[in-house]
Amino acid sequence: MVRHSSKIELSQSALKQNINFIRKKIGDDAILSSVVKANAFGHGIETFVPMAEKAGVKHFSVASSYEAWEVREACTKESTIMIMGILYDEDLEWVIEHEVEFFVFDLPRLEKAKEVAEKLGKKAIIHLEVETGGNRTGLDESELDEAIRFLKENRESIRFEGFCTHFAGIENLSNRFRTKNQLEKFEELYRQVEANEITPKLRHTACSAAALAYPETVMDMVRIGTAQFGMWPSPDIYNMHLQQVGKTSDSPMKRVLSWKTNVMHIKALKKDEYVGYGTSFQAPRDMTIAVLPLGYSNGYPRTLSNRGEVIIRGKKAPVVGLINMNVFMVDVSRINNVEVDDEVILIGRKNSHVINISSFSEVTRAINNELVSRLPDAIPRFAVK
Numbered sequence: 001m002v003r004h005s006s007k008i009e010l011s012q013s014a015l016k017q018n019i020n021f022i023r024k025k026i027g028d029d030a031i032l033s034s035v036v037k038a039n040a041f042g043h044g045i046e047t048f049v050p051m052a053e054k055a056g057v058k059h060f061s062v063a064s065s066y067e068a069w070e071v072r073e074a075c076t077k078e079s080t081i082m083i084m085g086i087l088y089d090e091d092l093e094w095v096i097e098h099e100v101e102f103f104v105f106d107l108p109r110l111e112k113a114k115e116v117a118e119k120l121g122k123k124a125i126i127h128l129e130v131e132t133g134g135n136r137t138g139l140d141e142s143e144l145d146e147a148i149r150f151l152k153e154n155r156e157s158i159r160f161e162g163f164c165t166h167f168a169g170i171e172n173l174s175n176r177f178r179t180k181n182q183l184e185k186f187e188e189l190y191r192q193v194e195a196n197e198i199t200p201k202l203r204h205t206a207c208s209a210a211a212l213a214y215p216e217t218v219m220d221m222v223r224i225g226t227a228q229f230g231m232w233p234s235p236d237i238y239n240m241h242l243q244q245v246g247k248t249s250d251s252p253m254k255r256v257l258s259w260k261t262n263v264m265h266i267k268a269l270k271k272d273e274y275v276g277y278g279t280s281f282q283a284p285r286d287m288t289i290a291v292l293p294l295g296y297s298n299g300y301p302r303t304l305s306n307r308g309e310v311i312i313r314g315k316k317a318p319v320v321g322l323i324n325m326n327v328f329m330v331d332v333s334r335i336n337n338v339e340v341d342d343e344v345i346l347i348g349r350k351n352s353h354v355i356n357i358s359s360f361s362e363v364t365r366a367i368n369n370e371l372v373s374r375l376p377d378a379i380p381r382f383a384v385k
């Protein structure tokens with residue numbers, strides 16, 4: 001194998017702690033579905049899925065049939081996979097054949113699922129996603145009666161596994177009236193289903209923020225992305241947790257991901273010289289600069305130009321100049337004896353120094369999810385203790 005310019009380590013003990021914490025919040029009965037869309041939020045499906053199984057997860061949710069295929073390659077036969085988003089008609093056969101579950105949010109999809117299921121002699125396993133005010137996907141209320149009728153008439157070919165919706169911004173308290181209305185709408189629509197004497201096995205609405213802060217949204221299953229990786233969905237949810245436990249700070253979850261590289265090259269700089277392209281950084285004094293072998297094409301945000309920090313030899317080194325496509329520079333003037341190939345921590349901890357995903361995003365104003373989900377596929381991932 002040829003060596004890549006950075007690596008990602010995933011902590012099994014952190015993951016276990018996060019899953020246990022979420023489990024405590026949701027109780028023993030609800031299914032915990034691990035949302036591993038976007039290559040497990042950049043953590044890497046291939047490495048992350050077996051780690052999650054080890055931590056007791058048996059249900060995975062993804063955004064597409066392509067991702068379902070990726071998870072299936074990585075998981076054991078005992079695990080269930082659910083597609084929440086894009087599924088092409090041409091892939092329905094593969095999906096139904098392999099008992100992959102999927103969201104349905106329009107009537108034509110029900111017809112098509114029935115047709116393919118009959119052809120294969122296998123049941124399609126569906127979750128009816130209803131519109132409650134998010135206005136993304138979701139079956140319109142006006143179509144619900146017809147969907148119910150269809151499901152009642154086609155029990156032989158379609159298994160009505162779930163009835164669900166997704167909240168539009170429940171992680172922010174400013175959306176609380178909208179999400180409260182969504183929950184009320186959901187319950188109203190569910191009563192309409194029950195009145196027709198057809199009941200799904202599961203009702204589910206909760207994402208990370210809902211599961212952590214709003215017990216009434218937990219129901220029979222929760223779909224957890226962000227929190228399992230040790231990231232709080234928002235400051236609001238973290239503060240609500242602090243209120244619940246009556247503390248002023250708490251860290252019940254741990255970051256699963258660390259990201260590391262090594263020093264590529266070292267350069268002495270004279271006062272008044274510029275670093276890299278253009279004039280964005282001019283040395284205020286004689287300096288020592290370390291060149292690192294990755295840039296924005298490798299997932300390190302360009303917005304961290306002249307703003308980010310890394311850890312080398314247990315000390316923080318600030319980014320100087322622009323983040324280039326494949327390299328960037330840090331000031332190591334105040335760190336003794338830095339050498340080529342020294343370890344560089346991009347996200348992670350050394351002694352008392354921490355570079356959090358959120359310390360990135362406060363600077364870049366990108367949300368945590370955006371940063372991690374953009375970590376390129378090509379970076380090798382390793383499970384560590």
Ligand SMILES: *Cc1c(COP(=O)(O)O)cnc(C)c1O
Pocket residue numbers: 035037084166206207208209223224225226227233
């Ligand atoms: C992404 C997603 C989730 C998980 O959201 P988190 O806030 O990351 O837990 C749950 N449900 C649906 C439909 C999603 O698209």
